[in-house]
Amino acid sequence: xxxxxxxxxxxxxxxxxxxxxxxxxxxxxxxxxxxxxxxxxxxxxxxxxxxxxxxxxxxxxxxxxxxxxxxxxxxxxxxxxxxxxxxxxxxxxxxxxxxxxxxxxxxxxxxxxxxxxxxxxxxxxxxxxxxxxxxxxxxxxxxxxxxxxxxxxxxxxxxxxxxxxxxxxxxxxxxxxxxxxxxxxxxxxxxxxxxxxxx
Numbered sequence: 066x067x068x069x070x071x072x073x074x075x076x077x078x079x080x081x082x083x084x085x086x087x088x089x090x091x092x093x094x095x096x097x098x099x100x101x102x103x104x105x106x107x108x109x110x111x112x113x114x115x116x117x118x119x120x121x122x123x124x125x126x127x128x129x130x131x132x133x134x135x136x137x138x139x140x141x142x143x144x145x146x147x148x149x150x151x152x153x154x155x156x157x158x159x160x161x162x163x164x165x166x167x168x169x170x171x172x173x174x175x176x177x178x179x180x181x182x183x184x185x186x187x188x189x190x191x192x193x194x195x196x197x198x199x200x201x202x203x204x205x206x207x208x209x210x211x212x213x214x215x216x217x218x219x220x221x222x223x224x225x226x227x228x229x230x231x232x233x234x235x236x237x238x239x240x241x242x243x244x245x246x247x248x249x250x251x252x253x254x255x256x257x258x259x260x261x262x263x264x
Contacts (some may be wrong), residue, residue, distance in 0.1 A: 109236065110156060112149070112173075112216045115142040117238075120212070122191040122205040127179055136179040138191045138235060142216055143172045156220060157231045175218060175235040194238045202240060209246035215239040 120140040121128040128139040144150055150171035154160045158173050179189040194202040202208070217237040223230055 108220045110218055110220065112142055112144075112153065112218065114146075114241075115144050115214065115216055117142060117208065117212045117214060117216075117240075118210040120205060120208040120238075122194065122208075122238075124179075124187070124191055126206075127187075128176070136187060138177040138179065138189075139174060140216070140235065140238070141172055141174050143170050145170050147171070156233070158218070158233050175216065175233065177235040192235050192237050194240065196239070196243070197241050199239075202243075207243070207245050208240060209244040211244040212240055213242040215241065 118141045119128075122138050122140070127136040129136055145168060147169070150160050150162075153171075153173060158175075160171050160173050162169050162171050164170075177189070177192055179187050182188045191205070194205050194208070196202055215238070216235070217239075219234045219236045220231050221234065223232050
């Protein structure tokens with residue numbers, strides 16, 4: 066069960082991670098992309114100063130995927146920095162360019178698959194989320210589109226039907242500028258003066 070205690074463990078996990086510098090990590094990953102047979106272990110990378118949207122980290126309401134049968138935790142990251150976008154692409158992240166406000170931005174959808182146990186119950190913990198002070202953000206439903214932060218991803222080698230590659234998994238988020246989610250289900254009625262007749 067995912068609760069505040071689990072989030073605390075997740076926070077401890079974030080603090081214990083030894084993050085390489087972006088250049089070191091990128092070189093390491095790029096080298097391994099070119100020589101998949103030499104991949105040993107796992108690698109982490111930080112996507113810094115990104116804009117976030119469609120953050121779905123609630124275990125009770127996960128992203129169900131395109132087929133509506135593949136639950137996952139997910140978020141979309143966006144940057145206007147072409148250099149960063151190219152670095153992401155070199156690691157295998159699927160980056161898509163788009164026009165916005167007369168310029169070009171680059172987006173990537175990041176995911177973490179949710180697995181079920183032997184009883185068919187989903188038991189995968191969501192990626193931990195912290196604020197600028199590394200304090201846990203428990204209500205991830207409050208993270209609205211346009212929030213900014215840093216995202217940590219994990220790269221893992223895979224081999225499937227004779228093909229080799231590197232998969233990307235959403236690992237953790239740090240929210241540096243929160244735009245609170247506002248539900249669209251708000252009342253739009255105006256107050257009525259009860260002293261006047263209503264037709």
